[in-house]
Each structure stands twice: as C-alpha cells, then as structure tokens.
Amino acid sequence: MSNVGSYEERYRGFDWKMAEEDLGYGRGGIHNLAYYCSERHCESGLGGKLGLIWEGFTGEVKRFTYDDIRTYSNSFAQFFLEQGLGAGDRICLFMDRIPELYISFLGILKMGGIVQPLFSAFGEEALFTRLEDAGTKAILTTRKHLPKVRRIREQLPHLERIIVLDPDGKPPEGNEVHFAMEKAGRVDRFDMAKVDRETPSVLHYTSGTTGKPKGALHVHSSVIAQYLTTKWVLDLRPDDIYWCNADPGWVTGTSYGIIGPWVCGATQVVLDAGFGAAKWYSFIARHRVTVWYSAPTAIRLLMREGLDVVRQHDHSTLRHLCSVGEPLNAEAVIWSEKAFGRPFHDTYWQTETGSIVITNFPGMEIKPGSMGKAFPGIQATVVNPKTYEPVATPGSVGLIALKPGWPSMMRAYWNNQETYSNKFKNGWYIAGDRASIDADGYFWFVGRDDDVINTGGHLVGPFEIESALLEHKAVAESAAVGKPDPINMEVVKAFVALKPGYQPSDDLQLEIVNFIRKRLSPLAMPQEIEFVASLPKTRSGKIMRRLLRAREWGEEIGDVSTLEND
Amino acid sequence: MAEDSKQLIIDYVKREYLEEDSGQEVNETTKLISSGIVDSFSMVSLKMFLEKKFQIKIPDEKATPEAFDSVENIMNLLRQFITI
Numbered sequence: 001m002s003n004v005g006s007y008e009e010r011y012r013g014f015d016w017k018m019a020e021e022d023l024g025y026g027r028g029g030i031h032n033l034a035y036y037c038s039e040r041h042c043e044s045g046l047g048g049k050l051g052l053i054w055e056g057f058t059g060e061v062k063r064f065t066y067d068d069i070r071t072y073s074n075s076f077a078q079f080f081l082e083q084g085l086g087a088g089d090r091i092c093l094f095m096d097r098i099p100e101l102y103i104s105f106l107g108i109l110k111m112g113g114i115v116q117p118l119f120s121a122f123g124e125e126a127l128f129t130r131l132e133d134a135g136t137k138a139i140l141t142t143r144k145h146l147p148k149v150r151r152i153r154e155q156l157p158h159l160e161r162i163i164v165l166d167p168d169g170k171p172p173e174g175n176e177v178h179f180a181m182e183k184a185g186r187v188d189r190f191d192m193a194k195v196d197r198e199t200p201s202v203l204h205y206t207s208g209t210t211g212k213p214k215g216a217l218h219v220h221s222s223v224i225a226q227y228l229t230t231k232w233v234l235d236l237r238p239d240d241i242y243w244c245n246a247d248p249g250w251v252t253g254t255s256y257g258i259i260g261p262w263v264c265g266a267t268q269v270v271l272d273a274g275f276g277a278a279k280w281y282s283f284i285a286r287h288r289v290t291v292w293y294s295a296p297t298a299i300r301l302l303m304r305e306g307l308d309v310v311r312q313h314d315h316s317t318l319r320h321l322c323s324v325g326e327p328l329n330a331e332a333v334i335w336s337e338k339a340f341g342r343p344f345h346d347t348y349w350q351t352e353t354g355s356i357v358i359t360n361f362p363g364m365e366i367k368p369g370s371m372g373k374a375f376p377g378i379q380a381t382v383v384n385p386k387t388y389e390p391v392a393t394p395g396s397v398g399l400i401a402l403k404p405g406w407p408s409m410m411r412a413y414w415n416n417q418e419t420y421s422n423k424f425k426n427g428w429y430i431a432g433d434r435a436s437i438d439a440d441g442y443f444w445f446v447g448r449d450d451d452v453i454n455t456g457g458h459l460v461g462p463f464e465i466e467s468a469l470l471e472h473k474a475v476a477e478s479a480a481v482g483k484p485d486p487i488n489m490e491v492v493k494a495f496v497a498l499k500p501g502y503q504p505s506d507d508l509q510l511e512i513v514n515f516i517r518k519r520l521s522p523l524a525m526p527q528e529i530e531f532v533a534s535l536p537k538t539r540s541g542k543i544m545r546r547l548l549r550a551r552e553w554g555e556e557i558g559d560v561s562t563l564e565n566d
Numbered sequence: 567m568a569e570d571s572k573q574l575i576i577d578y579v580k581r582e583y584l585e586e587d588s589g590q591e592v593n594e595t596t597k598l599i600s601s602g603i604v605d606s607f608s609m610v611s612l613k614m615f616l617e618k619k620f621q622i623k624i625p626d627e628k629a630t631p632e633a634f635d636s637v638e639n640i641m642n643l644l645r646q647f648i649t650i
Contacts, residue, residue, distance in 0.1 A: 057602065144590070147586065276599065276632060278632075456606075514582055522605050522607035
C-alpha cells in the first residue's frame with residue numbers, strides 16, 4: 001500500500017492543516033524548515049541514522065548521520081554569524097554536489113539567511129547577473145569555481161564574503177575566508193533563528209522570455225508541501241534509500257534533493273559524477289536504492305544505452321520511480337517497465353510552485369505520456385488564453401492555471417513586482433505551459449506558451465542568450481530558439497547575422513558556441529548556429545522568434561502580417 | 567601523429583573546459599565526463615571541435631559519454647574514422 005492510498009479519498013476534503021499536523025509544523029513555535037530536516041529526527045532518537053551517503057566520481061564515499069547533519073549545519077550557522085552575516089542576507093551556494101552543499105543549505109536557514117543556490121556550471125556572466133540582482137552578501141564555493149567569482153567580485157559591492165570550502169593552505173585573498181567543514185568541527189548547540197511561516201528561505205533563479213532571470217522567493221512554510229508531496233508522490237518512507245539526480249543549483253535539487261528526503265527522515269544518496277549508464281546502474285545496486293527521482297533526458301540517455309547494461313546490474317531494490325523536468329514521453333514509460341519492471345511516474349511543477357502540483361500517483365493508472373492529475377490541495381485547470389476562464393471541453397488546449405494558496409507557492413520575484421503580478425490572471429496563477437485535460441481528469445502537456453527553451457528539463461531564456469551573443473565581436477544580431485532534440489526535448493539553436501568583415505565558418509561557429517558556454521552555461525550554449533544574412537523582424541523592429549521556432553519544429557508559421565520583409 | 571593528436575585534444579580540453587588557475591591537470595586517462603570537467607551539454611562543443619579538426623562526422627549514437635570520457639577513449643573513437 002502506498003503512502004497516498006486512494007487518490008480520490010485524499011483529494012476529497014483535503015486540508016493542508018492535515019499535513020501540518022502530520023509533520024508537527026509550528027509545534028513549540030518552531031517554523032524554521034531546517035529544524036524539520038535535522039533536529040526533529042535527532043530529538044526523536046534517530047540522530048544515528050544515515051541521512052546522506054555521498055559518492056564522488058573517483059568512488060570515494062562519505063556517510064553522514066542525521067546528527068552529523070545537525071551538528072555540521074550548526075557549525076556553518078555559527079560561522080556565518082561570526083562573519084557578520086545575519087537574518088535575511090542572501091547567501092549563494094556555488095559548488096559541485098559535495099556534502100558541504102547539502103549541509104550548508106541547512107546552516108544558512110538555521111542562521112536566518114536566504115539560500116540562493118546556483119548551478120556550478122554557470123559562467124561568470126550568468127553568475128554576475130544573479131548575484132547582482134539578489135544583492136548577495138556571501139558566496140560559498142570551492143577552488144574549482146573560485147576563479148569565476150574572483151573575476152566578477154569587484155563589480156559586486158554587496159558581496160562582502162567569499163567563503164572557500166576547500167582551502168589549499170595558501171592565505172585567503174581580499175574578502176575571501178576559508179572554512180573547511182570537517183576540520184572546523186561540530187557545534188552541538190546553536191540557537192536557531194526564530195522565523196515565522198512567511199520568513200523567506202530560498203531564492204531560486206529561473207529564466208523568462210524577456211529580461212533578466214527572475215528570483216522566485218520561497219518561505220519556510222514551503223516545507224509543509226514539500227513534506228507531503230515527497231510522502232505521497234515519491235512515496236518516501238523513513239527506511240528508503242532515495243536517489244534524486246537533480247543538482248541543488250535547480251529547484252528539484254533543493255525541494256526534493258535536500259528538503260523532501262530529509263524532512264521525511266530517509267537516507268539519501270548523492271552521486272557527484274557525470275552521466276554514465278553503467279556507473280548509474282552500479283550506483284543503484286551498490287547503495288540498494290529503493291526510490292529514484294530522475295529526469296526524462298537522463299531516462300532517454302539510458303534508453304539509448306539499451307537493456308543489456310540494465311540486466312548486468314541488480315536493480316531489484318527499486319520500488320518506485322519518478323521523473324521531472326519536461327514531459328515524459330510514452331516510450332520512456334514503456335521502456336522503464338521493460339527495464340525495471342515498473343514505470344516512471346511523471347511529475348509536473350516549476351521553480352515558482354516550489355513543489356509538485358500535477359502528477360501520477362503511486363497506485364494510480366498511468367496513461368503513458370500524461371502528466372497525471374492535480375495534487376490534493378491544488379486546484380488546477382487549463383484556461384482560455386484570452387479570457388482566462390477554465391476550458392470546459394475535455395481535450396481542448398489551454399493554459400495550465402493553478403489557484404494560488406498552497407504552502408510552497410513563491411511569494412515574490414525578487415525586486416520584480418510587475419513580473420510577479422503579471423503571472424496572475426482572473427484569480428489564477430498562469431504557469432506558462434499549454435495543456436489539455438481529458439475526460440478522466442488527466443492533464444496532457446502540449447508545450448510552452450512563451451519563447452523559453454526547456455532543454456534537458458532546465459529553462460533557458462532566449463533574451464539572456466541573445467544579449468550574450470551580442471557581446472561577441474563578430475555578432476551583429478541574433479535570435480535564440482529551441483529546436484527539437486531526441487534526448488533533451490529541445491536544445492538551443494542560434495540564428496546569427498555577422499558584422500561586416502566576418503565570414504561564416506566552422507571555426508567561428510565553435511568560437512561563438514564556446515563563448516556562450518563560458519559566459520552563461522553549457523545549457524545556454526547553442527548546439528547549432530545558423531548564419532543568416534538578416535533576421536525576420538516586425539515592422540517595429542522586433543525579431544520574430546516564433547517564426548524561426550516554428551520553422552525548426554515544422555509547425556505552421558501563423559500570422560506574419562507584421563513581418564517587415566518577405 | 568597519434569601523439570600530436572592526443573596533445574591537441576588535451577590542450578583543447580585544458581584551454582576550453584578548465585579554469586586557468588584551477589590547478590587541475592589533464593592527461594590521456596583523466597576522466598572528462600564522469601569527473602564533470604566536460605558535462606553532457608558541453609560534449610557537443612567537444613564533438614564540434616573533433617569533427618572540425620579531424621574532418622570527420624561523428625554520428626550521435628557513437629558520441630556517448632563513455633566514448634568521450636577520456637582522451638584515450640576519444641582516440642579510440644577517432645580511430646573508427648581515420649588512421650592516427
């Protein structure tokens with residue numbers, strides 16, 4: 001029997017208060033989510049239980065009990081205070097998936113700070129944009145990524161502290177300080193910051209069609225939704241060994257790669273290594289993983305490696321599989337049944353929603369290719385894109401809309417009230433995705449409603465890419481769109497018009513590709529560049545991305561009456 | 567020829583995927599993909615470089631993380647297309 005039991009019964013008469021009571025949230029006036037991820041288990045006598053098993057790419061393994069997590073996160077919190085950091089300060093995590101990443105996340109919250117996790121593959125421009133916008137006061141990083149931070153620190157007057165977690169014995173430079181977690185030792189007692197339900201906790205940046213990336217701000221009481229969705233959708237139990245593939249630089253990696261498993265008291269395993277089918281399967285076998293939360297891109301890469309390699313490893317411990325990031329195609333669901341004897345369950349949510357909102361529940365009939373049904377406590381529908389009224393006819397495509405009010409919903413876009421307000425129409429939060437609902441209440445994903453590119457489950461904003469492209473000496477103008485890709489669903493394709501004196505060539509293509517990879521990130525890197533004489537524009541001079549995108553997808557081009565030429 | 571090609575790839579990886587002062591070393595057996603030096607998205611740029619430099623076309627099904635996981639593996643992959 002799954003944790004959720006009967007979906008229909010759970011949906012009827014659902015009240016988030018039930019989740020609060022189940023978790024004991026707010027008992028004793030404690031609202032700090034870090035407490036529910038560490039102290040609470042230690043107080044219940046589970047301090048000796050393993051909370052984190054970490055494995056590096058060389059095979060090195062480190063194990064941390066809940067008491068280790070509690071005392072080391074206290075140690076971080078104490079150190080932050082000693083550094084003059086305090087409540088409400090934005091503290092960025094910028095490192096690979098090392099144990100310190102997971103544990104310092106709780107340390108920041110315990111101190112009362114706001115965690116700003118950023119993907120460690122971000123280049124200096126992507127990093128700068130997000131640190132500047134958030135007015136980030138401190139950044140935790142490692143020597144591997146320190147050069148990127150050093151190159152931009154002079155332009156970031158708010159950045160008072162650069163905390164290096166793996167010092168090499170050389171004295172710190174400028175505003176750098178050193179803190180080696182295990183050498184620094186443990187702090188047994190730390191007076192955790194008193195926060196309330198609405199105190200900001202995590203600031204995750206996400207991309208939009210226009211403008212700079214937006215910081216979606218979450219609060220401590222988000223833990224209520226993250227707890228219940230982990231329990232009901234991922235079906236996590238305290239005796240599970242849980243593996244989430246996501247990097248905590250992205251929201252899945254924090255909501256379900258730190259908070260979810262730890263609030264449920266499970267043992268989570270982390271593999272700090274790149275993709276490799278045999279490596280992944282042997283990791284599952286070695287650690288006897290029971291619940292696995294992955295992504296369609298990873299599943300499609302595994303599919304490409306075939307079934308033989310699956311059968312060379314023991315995966316008999318796996319009992320529940322879930323997926324997130326982009327629509328899970330029917331073929332992947334069917335393949336996973338062949339490979340593991342059970343299907344991947346697709347889950348749908350966003351940085352802004354903070355937790356799963358539409359999903360396939362354990363025990364529910366899966367319609368391969370469908371997103372599933374709304375989570376209890378979430379009122380979800382699709383609305384007409386003009387009137388924002390719910391679409392009544394089953395199968396009709398509209399915009400996914402959610403009634404605001406669940407605990408993990410973002411509370412703001414950092415310093416961007418206008419964009420935040422625009423996300424709400426007619427009393428609904430408009431997610432920016434198109435879908436239909438069938439007669440049985442299952443949602444079916446159709447696509448994005450804007451120009452944002454979903455590549456490998458990560459959203460990339462075309463504006464940010466185009467702005468960076470213009471910084472290349474040879475680029476006169478550009479447009480970035482998503483093009484279909486069998487593994488990543490979409491990858492970035494850039495159309496580039498060159499300045500006089502430059503000629504298209506393979507060398508130039510590679511140079512531009514690497515330029516974007518280093519300035520922004522590998523995700524934003526165009527996987528193809530098409531050199532063009534000019535770009536299609538409206539009469540007002542706006543580049544018509546939708547026309548270029550439609551061409552890539554073989555779709556109808558639609559109304560081109562505003563096109564400047566042709 | 568093989569040594570030249572090997573060095574060419576090592577130099578490219580160091581120049582393009584490592585920070586100048588990171589102190590990381592690369593040789594022919596250094597893990598590139600599984601160590602995170604080159605991630606799965608960046609593999610595309612490495613593939614572009616190899617195709618351009620060696621005037622070949624590497625089919626997507628052969629451009630696997632394993633095939634790109636070290637300079638040694640990359641050399642073995644290249645030998646399927648050219649004599650080096």
